[in-house]
Structures are given as C-alpha cells and as structure tokens.
C-alpha cells in the first residue's frame with residue numbers, strides 16, 4: 001500500500017486547502033517552530049480515524065477546526081483526505097486507488113467518505129485494522145510516545161505488542 | 166558569586182577524579198549521547214544539597230556512586246566539590262573563596278565539608294538559601310522541567326515563584 | 331491467543347536485539363522479557379538495555395539519547411514483525427547526537443525500500459538524508475503554507491549563514 | 492507575606508512580557524495571571540501566550556517549540572527578579588529551530604554579564620555562541636573523560652564532514 005496524497009482543509013492551522021503528494025522513499029517536513037508540521041501529523045492520524053482528542057493535542061474535537069486569526073474568520077468545518085494506492089492488496093477492498101475523507105463541522109456533525117461514497121467511521125477504521133497504521137499505531141511516533149514506552153505508562157508497551165501481534 | 170571549579174570523583178560515570186574550571190561567561194558542555202554531560206549537572210545539584218533522588222534520576226542515593234564496569238570495579242563512595250568566589254558577598258560567610266564538598270558512602274554514610282571543615286547538610290543548604298541555586302532552583306533547567314512548567318505538574322509554577330519571591 | 335502472542339513476542343525480541351545492535355554498537359546488548367512468563371497475556375514487558383562496558387540497573391539510568399535510541403529500536407522491532415505501509419517520525423531525532431542521527435537515518439533508508447517514511451525535523455543531517463522535502467511556513471498570518479523544498483537551494487542558503 | 496508575593500508576582504509578570512517579546516517577535520503577546528487574585532498565596536498561576544495572528548485557547552495548543560520558548564521566557568522572568576549566580580541549561584535548545592536558538596543564545600549572552608551560564612548541547616549554533624567548551628567522552632569504558640575543546644578545531648573538523 002502506498003500513500004499518494006494528503007489534502008488538508010480547515011484543519012488546525014491549515015485554513016487554506018493544501019495538498020501534499022508522496023512518492024516512494026523518505027519525505028522530510030521542515031519549517032520553523034509553530035508553522036504547522038505536527039498539525040500535518042495530527043491530520044493524518046485524524047483522517048485514519050483517531051477519536052482520542054488528546055492524541056490530537058486537543059481538549060475537544062471542535063478544537064481541530066481552524067479557529068480563526070485576527071485577519072481571518074474561523075472555519076466551519078475541517079476536512080482531511082488521504083489517497084492510497086492499494087498495492088499488494090493490503091487494504092481489504094477491490095479498489096486500486098483508495099481515498100478516505102473525513103469532515104467535522106463545528107456543530108459536531110461528522111462525515112466520512114470512502115472513494116466519494118458516504119460511510120461510517122467504523123468502515124474507515126476497519127479498513128486499516130490489520131495494517132499497523134490504525135489507532136495507537138506504532139508507525140506514527142513522536143517524543144511523547146518515546147517517553148510513554150520508556151515509562152511504560154498505562155501499559156503502553158503491551159498495547160504496542162498487541163497492535164502488531 | 167562566581168563558580169570557579171567543580172571536582173567529581175566516583176559520582177555516576179565519573180570513576181576518575183575529574184576537575185572543571187569555570188570562567189565568566191558562557192561554558193558549553195558537549196559530547197556524544199551517554200558520555201556523562203547530564204551526570205555533571207546532577208553532580209552540581211547534588212553538591213548543592215539535593216536530597217530528592219528522582220531529581221538525580223536515581224531510585225536510591227546509592228545509585229549515584231560509580232557502579233562499576235566490566236573492566237573496573239565499582240567505587241565505594243561518590244565525592245563532589247564546588248568552589249566559589251564569594252564576590253558581592255552573596256554567600257552569608259566571611260570567606261572570599263568557598264569550597265563545599267559532599268561525600269556519600271555505599272554504607273549510606275554522608276559527609277559534608279565547608280572549606281575543609283566538617284559540617285551538616287543543613288549548613289550547605291542554608292548557605293545557598295536565598296541565592297536562587299538552592300534545591301528546586303529555577304537556574305538548573307532541563308526539558309523535563311520545561312514540561313512540568315507547561316503542565317503545572319504538582320503546582321510547579323507556584324514553587325518557582327516562591328523560590329524567587 | 332497465548333501462542334499467537336508468545337510467537338509474536340519472541341519474534342519482536344529477536345528483531346529488537348538485531349536493530350539495537352545496529353543502532354548502538356558491537357558489544358552493546360539488550361533484551362526483552364515478560365515479567366510474568368507464566369501469564370503472557372497480562373504480563374508487563376521489561377526492557378533491558380546494556381551499552382558495552384556499562385552496567386545500568388534499569389533503562390532509567392541511561393542517558394536521554396540512549397533511552398530514545400532504545401525506544402526506537404523497540405518500535406522498529408515491532409515494525410519488522412508487521413511493516414506498516416508508512417512511518418511518521420515527528421522530531422524523534424532531537425535528543426540524538428550526530429553519529430546516532432546518521433545511524434537512525436541509515437536504518438530508515440534500509441526500511442524505506444519497504445515503506446514510505448515521513449520525517450518531521452529541524453536537523454540538517456536528517457534533512458540531507460531525505461529524498462524530497464516539504465517546507466511549511468506561516469509568517470504572521472496564523473495560516474500554514476506549504477512548498478516543496480529544493481535541497482540544493484537549502485544547502486546554498488545554509489552556507490551563506 | 493501576601494504583599495511580598497504580590498509584588499514579586501507583578502514584577503515577574505512585567506519581566507515575562509519583556510522577555511517573551513524578545514524571544515518571540517513584535518506583536519507576540521503574553522500574560523501571567525493568578526486564577527484566584529483574591530487568594531494570592533494559594534492561587535494557581537495561569538500562563539497565556541499569543542503569538543501574533545494566532546488565537547490559541549490555551550498554551551497547550553501551541554507547538555512544541557513555542558511552548559519551550561514560553562517556558563524559557565517565564566524562567567528568565569523569574570531569574571531577572573533574583574539573578575542566580577549561574578544558570579545551567581541541559582539540552583533545552585533541542586525543540587527549537589535555528590532562528591529561535593539564535594534568540595535564545597542572544598538573550599543568554601546579555602545575561603552572561605551578570606551570571607555564568609553552562610549550556611549542555613548537541614547543537615552547533617549553540618556551541619558557536621559559547622566562550623569555552625568542555626568535551627565529554629566515554630569510549631567503551633563506561634568511564635567519563637573530559638577535555639577542554641578548541642572551538643577552532645571543532646569548526647575545522649565539521650567542515651571536513
């Protein structure tokens with residue numbers, strides 16, 4: 001399975017629709033403090049179905065929507081789309097190209113799409129269930145997670161093992 | 166008050182007696198991961214009278230004594246000495262040069278010296294009481310402390326203010 | 331379920347030893363153990379890491395960088411059991427010295443044949459190890475903007491500073 | 492005691508605003524507030540930090556580097572009330588980008604007229620800002636060894652890599 005592109009719109013500091021393309025190999029994400037690099041990582045987690053707001057560095061889900069600046073009013077929704085090429089048929093679907101899309105409105109309503117067709121959050125989560133990039137993935141790593149592994153906070157080591165086993 | 170020198174002997178990875186000299190200005194401490202830089206910071210804290218082993222990254226005080234390697238047997242005591250020039254008479258003493266020394270034996274016995282004269286831990290702690298470099302100093306900072314300030318863990322912000330007020 | 335776990339555990343343990351030796355050095359050893367081997371489905375998992383010549387009582391006695399490298403070894407050990415299609419590291423290289431950053435990036439280069447890697451970083455050595463980069467900026471607007479970054483251009487700008 | 496605390500608090504608060512603006516930029520604002528002003532001796536202390544153009548609801552919404560810079564501003568604000576004879580920073584520059592590392596080192600240079608500073612670091616920019624350096628090594632022995640480092644020699648070695 002290969003990640004092809006990521007589109008972020010209204011999610012945290014990404015007020016403007018922003019698209020990234022990914023190739024094989026190693027992609028760097030660089031920039032000054034506070035420019036939005038970790039927000040991109042949060043967006044990917046969220047699109048994959050993350051429901052725990054503290055894993056998104058937020059107190060409530062509404063906080064992931066662009067909350068405005070002095071010159072720009074806040075957005076009414078956040079939307080993130082991830083497109084994959086289903087090489088090696090890792091995803092349990094017949095499609096060769098898979099696009100998952102997640103939208104969340106300030107009202108609290110959420111929408112989910114699989115290749116443009118409305119679906120439930122559960123459908124998205126199930127798609128990635130055995131791939132290693134589901135919730136609590138051992139493949140999305142920051143220093144906070146390194147600490148949790150070292151302190152074995154809330155049996156985090158156990159969780160990682162069971163995720164992969 | 167100016168820090169003049171630091172001598173470490175048997176403290177953590179400093180099995181050999183090691184002396185550092187300090188001048189005015191900015192001193193850098195550099196080296197690869199695991200070489201002993203943070204151990205130097207721990208040694209300074211300990212010499213100033215730190216009693217909380219978790220601030221020394223240790224479970225019990227005995228763990229600060231060099232615990233041996235495959236080629237070298239463990240030490241029986243740890244000893245750290247700090248020498249200051251009492252410029253501006255910041256330290257409540259008549260001496261112009263002040264050397265504090267702390268020694269800890271594997272047996273659990275501790276010794277304290279002020280300019281070569283045996284004293285109690287309390288005497289050393291009192292010496293630095295109003296200088297900003299006593300226990301819980303706001304002048305010895307690592308990322309763990311930055312986190313505690315940001316999370317306000319155990320009212321850490323309050324403690325800092327009271328330390329300086 | 332117990333067998334499945336024990337098999338996965340023993341494989342992760344072997345991977346851990348291999349990766350650890352690659353990230354650390356010859357003579358550095360490590361191990362992974364169940365605190366209660368008779369109760370594998372509930373037991374806590376212990377990590378032992380022993381750089382050559384040292385005798386740390388627990389991993390807590392290791393330095394910041396050594397601990398980070400140990401945790402990374404474990405994550406890669408788990409990854410090797412079931413490689414994820416992509417891995418994202420957010421500034422995980424921050425506590426590492428230059429030599430360890432190079433080792434970290436070398437092992438990523440190896441695994442990048444199998445998976446895509448996204449590395450968020452401030453470190454020049456890590457940047458030099460990427461294939462392509464995205465630069466994120468914000469200026470004073472509070473709105474993020476992204477542009478592909480030319481590695482060549484970055485090097486030239488760097489040497490002028 | 493209450494008056495003493497309130498006076499210290501108000502001074503630290505002024506210092507915080509000054510230092511923060513020096514470490515951040517024009518237009519970035521911050522504040523320090525007692526959650527219970529009527530109960531100063533027990534009240535918790537709130538930190539508000541607002542980089543220009545942004546509207547974070549709490550400091551937790553700021554980035555890793557922004558949070559570190561905010562905490563450093565507070566520590567310097569407290570330091571300015573009662574300057575300690577020396578300050579030690581252990582790899583506090585790790586989450587910062589190059590521009591912020593320079594600002595951090597500049598403010599340290601200012602304060603170094605008053606106090607000695609000891610900076611443990613892996614960062615070349617920070618190293619370049621020091622007056623003298625001690626290099627610590629361990630090789631395979633598990634025993635730390637220290638040598639003064641010639642900054643000149645370090646630069647030459649660096650350019651060869």
Ligand SMILES: Nc1ncnc2c1ncn2[C@@H]1O[C@H](COP(=O)(O)OP(=O)(O)OP(=O)(O)O)[C@@H](O)[C@H]1O
Pocket residue numbers: 011012013031032033034035036037038039040063064065066067068472545546547552553554555556557586
């Ligand atoms: N809902 C939101 N609306 C607008 N801006 C937001 C929102 N949530 C977070 N931000 C802003 O995004 C910025 C943080 O971005 P991010 O954490 O991605 O930075 P970063 O590039 O990872 O920086 P660093 O290098 O310091 O880790 C913060 O300044 C924060 O104010």
Ligand SMILES: Nc1ncnc2c1ncn2[C@@H]1O[C@H](COP(=O)(O)OP(=O)(O)OP(=O)(O)O)[C@@H](O)[C@H]1O
Pocket residue numbers: 176177178179196197198199200201202203204205228229230231232233384385386391392393394395396425633
């Ligand atoms: N009592 C002890 N006896 C011998 N060695 C010890 C003792 N306590 C700690 N050490 C060793 O000291 C080393 C850690 O040193 P330290 O934390 O100072 O490293 P560091 O230079 O700060 O590295 P980093 O850059 O990764 O932060 C560890 O490898 C640890 O095993």
Ligand SMILES: [Mg+2]
Pocket residue numbers: 037038039554555556
């Ligand atoms: Mg970040």
Ligand SMILES: [Mg+2]
Pocket residue numbers: 202203204393394395581
């Ligand atoms: Mg350290």
